[in-house]
Amino acid sequence: MDLKLLLDTEAARINHPDFIAADPVQFPRRYTSLPDIEIAALLCSSIAWGNRKMICRDCDRMLALMGHDPYNYVMDQAYEELPDQNIHRTFFAANLRHFLRGLHRIYSRYGTLNDFANAHHIGADEAPSWKLVELINAELAEANGGCGDSRCLPLNMRTTALKRVNMALRWLVRNDGIVDMGVWNAIKPSQLYIPLDVHVGNTARELGLVTRKANDRRTTVELTETLRAMRPDDPVFYDYALFGIGIGIEKAIQNS
DSSP states (O other): OOHHHHHHHHHHHHSSGGGGGGSGGGTGGGOOSHHHHHHHHHHHHHTOOSOHHHHHHHHHHHHHHTTTOHHHHHHTTGGGGOOSOEEETTEEHHHHHHHHHHHHHHHTTSSSHHHHHHHTTGGGSSSHHHHHHHHHHHHHHHHTTTOOOTTTSOSOTTTOOOHHHHHHHHHHHOOSSSSSOOOOOSSOGGGOOOOOOHHHHHHHHHTTSOOOOOOSHHHHHHHHHHHHHHOTTOGGGHHHHHHHHHHHHHHHHHHO
16 A cells, blocks of 8 residues: 555544543643643643553543642642652652642743743744743743753753653644544644654564664654645654554564
């Protein structure tokens, strides 16, 4: 089968409402208010590593700690009373407090994170997602005595693949009305980058879409450019294909 046809077919199969229930995208989709959607997307994507069932369990628990009311929880600074505890794997209450202090600083001055992104013209940057994280990290540091926290967002913009933020931006920006929500206008779907992790990277190499072994920023850019050549307006549509094909490859290996 032609590679583009394979990717189109598999992406269309996975990009289906049935995908939502077992994926962290379900959590921002619970809300209708844009600030609630944004905060849930950022927080849930930030702990989206490891087993998907565990990720979803811990996203639900994290939002429960916030009374399932993330924006008001942030604006009331209720996180300062959050007792020390584990949130997800190596992400703890101290990390969550750090993150929410920065979000409080942003939302105290901007109506939404989308407004923040528009005010800083990230859509004009050649790498909008990295620029956005650079700006958010500056706000987090200002709100936390000048300290950064790589458990919240990556700090090394030169090398990071930015997988989790690129996934959150896929949720917020893609607008086909199926799984992703399309609630942002600060950047366009054509400007998104593939959420590159080990799973996606291995699948892309199996398909010959990329050759570099490192799952870093350079590989993310190269893979996205390859996918953008196939679908200029919406390259990250193929994130669904790489997910679905990767599951098939893993099952074949297990059964071999």
